[in-house]
Amino acid sequence: MIDRQALRKEFDRLQAAIARRGGDVIAPGSAWARVAELDVRQRELKTESEAQQAERNRASKAIGMKKSTGEDATAEIAAMGEVSRRVKELDTLAKDAEAEFAAALLEIPNPLHDSVPDGESEDDNVELRRWGTRRTDDVPPHWDIGTDLGILDFEAGARLAGSRFTVIRGAAARMERALMQFMLDLHADKHGYEEVWVPAIANSRTMTGTGQLPKFADDLYKLEGEDAYLIPTAEVPVTNLYQDKILDASDLPIRHCAYTPCFRREAGSAGRDERGIIRQHQFDKVELVHITTPERVLSDLNELLGHAEAVLEALELPYRTMQLCTSDIGFSSQLTFDLEVWLPSQNCYREISSCSSFGQFQGRRAGIRYRDEGGKPQPAATLNGSGLAIGRTLVAILENYWQADGSVSIPKVLQPYMGGMQVISK
RNA sequence: GGAGAGAUGUCUGAGUGGCUUAAGGAGCACGCUUGGAAAGCGUGUGUACUAUAAUGGUACCGAGGGUUCGAAUCCCUCUCUCUCCGCCA
The missing domain is CATH 1.10.287 (Helix Hairpins)
Known part of the structure; x- marks a missing residue:
């Protein structure tokens, strides 16, 4: 606001x-x-x-x-x-x-930060840097890899719930869980975040605080007859933890990491990414949230971005860091950087994390404030970023770690979380 | 789901129609006092909107309506919390 x-x-x-x-x-x-x-x-x-x-x-x-x-x-x-x-x-x-x-x-979007580059579409986003070596040999799409290994069951997901739902089995299910654990441990132990566990349902006040409502009701699952919605991201409950609070300047910055499931109706994206698990109605994500002061926004966003990049580097997944241009930045955000992971089957980079500063936009909407040096309440600044989207990380691992015999090796840092397993094979 | 009790400022807690511009206490801040501290004494201590050169004005006692010249206080609806029962992982 x-x-x-x-x-x-x-x-x-x-x-x-x-x-x-x-x-x-x-x-x-x-x-x-x-x-x-x-x-x-x-x-x-x-x-x-x-x-x-x-x-x-x-x-x-x-x-x-x-x-x-x-x-x-x-x-x-x-x-x-x-x-x-x-x-x-x-x-x-x-x-x-x-x-x-x-x-x-x-209904008014966040005024953009001056540093955002101009652009007409996502093609005008600016690549800031690349990390890792891309594999360029022929790799099958993750849905074929997963189906062959018997670890992704699209038919079962569709039967149970509908399109864009998938059942993950066996070693992949274990990897889904391992990824959550690994990411949370990294952020909590190495990056200094306080882990929180929050409801996956939020009311309309909370949804309005972070900007999902009133404009984007169509993207949300609403519970019938109740003032309650399934969260599309942990950003919603975690940021709103401080809704209507006046924080002490000495409390800031506050940094939380959280795992939650995320639910999105994907209204308007019919036809996009219909195969595979890139675009699902339900997916898992580890999210990073900062509550900070307006002065610290740029340096904090830079740090947050580094924390998300660290996950990809630890998993040894090639990625690039993009700065979003004026026409690709979300309604609530003033400044956004995306991380895109290399998917060899598609021969391109795909979004796996989005790290944004909201300035004081959410602080005003949600009533999150802090006392400045003069003792006056000011809207706090908020930031968040995926660290990372778990489902897409699974996709990236299946493709980047795929081996010609059809098996998939397991990233070293995940092996301890998977009982020492080193490879997924038939 | 049933029965009951509640919701007041940072906290505690009074307040059932008009000096309440929310008592008292605690906490906090500043001052006095002290060798220093505690105690004691004094002063101050919410948020938002709005006006002005300045002193101001209005709203806010869970939310929304109503009654009244006037509502924290009376009435209605809703939400949430707590206790007990039921159900349940």
């Missing part, structure tokens, strides 16, 4: 930062186009309403005084009937205007 004061004082600067996203974000009729006017209207009504309320408070007090001394207040009470009616009327108008304004604010 953008800052209300900034909306008035720095309208042009904000508009420019939002407009860089392209498309229709500032087009006529958009939330942005309406919000300035709604703000003015909301304030006018509120000022008028408050003036009436002040009058009512004064008069009520006077009546109270008279009554307590036994004087007659009939005339005053009669006169107050009209004032009271006006207060009710104005207060209703003011509240409606405020609600309309607040609703519009929630």
